[in-house]
Amino acid sequence: MIAILGTGKMGEALLSGLLRAGFKPGDIMATTRRSERAQALRETYGVRTVSNSEAAKAADTLILAVKPQDMATLLAEIAPYVPADRLVISAAAGITTSFVEQRLGVDVPVVRVMSNTPIRFDEAMSVISAGAHAGEEHLKLTEDLLKPVGKVLRIPESQQDAATALSGSGPAYFFYLVEAMVDAGILLGMPRAAALDMVTQSIVGAAVMLRDSGEHPVILREAVTSPGGTTIAAIAELERHSVRAAFLAAIEAARDRGRQLASG
DSSP states (O other): OOEEOSSSHHHHHHHHHHHHHHOOOGGGEOOOOHHHHHHHHHHOOOOOOOOHHHHHHHOOOEEEEEGGGGGHHHHHHOOOOOOOOOOEEEETTTTTTTHHHHHOOOOOEEEEEEEOOOGGGGEEEEEEEEEOEEEHHHHHHHHHHHHGGGGEEOGGGGHHHHHIIIISHHHHHHHHHHHHHHHHHHTTTTTTHHHHHHHHHHHHHHHHHHHHOOHHHHHHHHHHHTTTTHHHHHHHHHTTHHHHHHHHHHHHHOOOHHHHHHOO
């Protein structure tokens, strides 16, 4: 039995992904604070909605998907009901495995996960790290839960905050880029719908090309950048406006904000 504690946007995305992966509604429980939200989850997915304590008592695997600032309260609520043979998967940005372990008070195996919103379309990027009491079997189980909905990568926990900033928030950076490119198309006289289609397919095509070719992004960019051509003119403007430096600063700021949220 799997329980998702905190079924907000990411929790619901995990829930729907597990169901698409073949889990039965009867194999999953969900918790949420609002009764109308619980009713919507039951009607949409057919899963049981229970209290946090009920979920902690009944489930073999607990997925903690609350906001970072709510994690301490959740752990205090469920700690009396979580024995050492449970697997606890924490999906909250910035929350360390030691934070969870200390508040549960038992040698429970904890795996830290950061995924992202493309999980809704089985294209997530998920990174996982083992806590002090989690072994290979716990990492493998976590991978088995996440692989049907995207790619899974094991990383040291020391890299989790950086991964949160890079891939957890990553889709938002691309959407922001798409917005800007579509606006540029409109500025140049393109209809919005046509501009969106062109930009979306260009980004999808470029992403698939990068993933499947095995080439470094610099090589792929240079292949499109002819001497004195249109692309190098655009790249020169991006460099003049320090877009590369802005990305570095933005992703560093995302990492720092994740740490702030986790510390309360």
